[in-house]
Amino acid sequence: MSMMANQHQAINLSQGFPEFDTPAFLKDKINQAINEGKNQYSPSNGLPDLLTQIAEMIHRQYQSHLTDEKKLNGLNNITITSGATEALWVAIQTLISPNDEVIIFDPAYDSYEPAIELAGGTCRHIALAAPSYAINWELVEQTINEKTRAIIINSPHNPTGSILNASDLRTLQALVEKYDLYVISDEVYEHMTFDGLRHESVLRYPDLFKRAFVVSSFGKTFHCTGWKMGYCAAPAELTAEFRKIHQYVTFCSFTPAQIAIAQMLKEQPSHITALASFYQQKRDLLIKALKDSRFTLLPSKGTYFLLLDYSAISTLNDRDFCIWLTKEIGVAAIPLSPLYPAEHREAYHQENKVIRLCFAKNDETLLKAAGILCQL
The missing domain is CATH 3.40.640.10 (Type I PLP-dependent aspartate aminotransferase-like (Major domain))
Known part of the structure; x- marks a missing residue:
């Protein structure tokens, strides 16, 4: 997905790595x-x-x-x-x-x-x-x-x-x-x-x-x-x-x-103790920016990931939806079905329409991506 995002100049909220620098x-x-x-x-x-x-x-x-x-x-x-x-x-x-x-x-x-x-x-x-x-x-x-x-x-x-x-x-x-x-x-x-x-x-x-x-x-x-x-x-x-x-x-x-x-x-032990509030601010920023979208946001209690249910937007399976989202809309996300065993993926496609966004990104990146997603 990161390669696809680069190829299509999409905002990359897919692969789980920070956009900001090491301390x-x-x-x-x-x-x-x-x-x-x-x-x-x-x-x-x-x-x-x-x-x-x-x-x-x-x-x-x-x-x-x-x-x-x-x-x-x-x-x-x-x-x-x-x-x-x-x-x-x-x-x-x-x-x-x-x-x-x-x-x-x-x-x-x-x-x-x-x-x-x-x-x-x-x-x-x-x-x-x-x-x-x-x-x-x-x-x-x-x-x-x-x-x-x-x-x-x-x-x-x-x-x-x-x-x-x-x-x-x-x-x-x-x-x-x-x-x-x-x-x-x-x-x-x-x-x-x-x-x-x-x-x-x-x-x-x-x-x-x-x-x-x-x-x-x-x-x-x-x-x-x-x-x-x-x-x-x-x-x-x-x-x-x-x-x-x-x-x-x-x-x-x-x-x-x-x-x-x-x-x-x-x-520098304070870096570790401040990490939760640092990422919560980013989670909250993204959630607020997506509140007027047609996505249903699922709870995020930890990590730097947020799940979105897109069933009100598309009937595509999650893999095809993420490809479309990257190539045509300009925001890259991760489908969840590859994280299930191959024999269960078809059943997953039928029951779930959920994708993952990574919010370990700069605030301006998150706001820009959310602005695009809110237009769907």
Whole structure:
């Protein structure tokens, strides 16, 4: 969709990356590290200073000491990865063997299923229903069987903007304990929750964390998606297994970026605490600008995405509608159907007419796009 947007000079609200720049402090620190010659391999697990800063940030955000209340250095619990997608892939390869099953919730980030299939596993899909996109935990328990190995959760959820609450996490913990399961928690939008809602990280639940991999993204947090910097937090025994695979995937991640991010976490912690209000302002701006449109706006409780129901505007399926919107109208969006399994897409087309907009854009871009959309 980004390529199509460029080809047709459309306003790109499709792919999920910020239009604005990385913080100046972070750019200065990475340039400093490069100019000082700190350009060689880092330890495979990550620079110790960065691991320490992440552990301290986790303690500030979630009141979690990981698995050892006396040690906040993260050396045994955190691994730096080349983006959150690598962390997800490695966590899946660590857990999943042939014939294992993994429960995922649709619409789902499209890297989950290929990684599971490459490990020899199978996905069991559970569809989330608009407008709340809440998880039906009774259905989850009915889906669990002797082959079920893990459940993948994503909160705040891409693409729907829904979030899990404390009751969801407690119910998940009970299922994990009852059926001897593992959890992979995709929390890359963890610092973007709105309207005073709290992000319920798996890191807040020590008994759940004992059987979990928690995946996070510096690219989302610091507006530097092209740096491909993420990390995985897990109990020491799971981290040891995770690292056995990680060392043969990328071995280590970009050293100057690790140095810069460690300094950012240490000296500019306010960036993280201000992120929710920063993105809520953009969400609210876009919602207000679209209030007179013919779209029906769905709730966005987190992430930097907003879903729009276009059923009052067109009978096209979501893929064709997004192509038309980009080529003929000049605004690029993302269809949701590719985030469902292929065998379910036709049914999805019949029942849903929903597209995703990314509001991680400059205000003038959002207002210009909304002005065009309001004319439909």
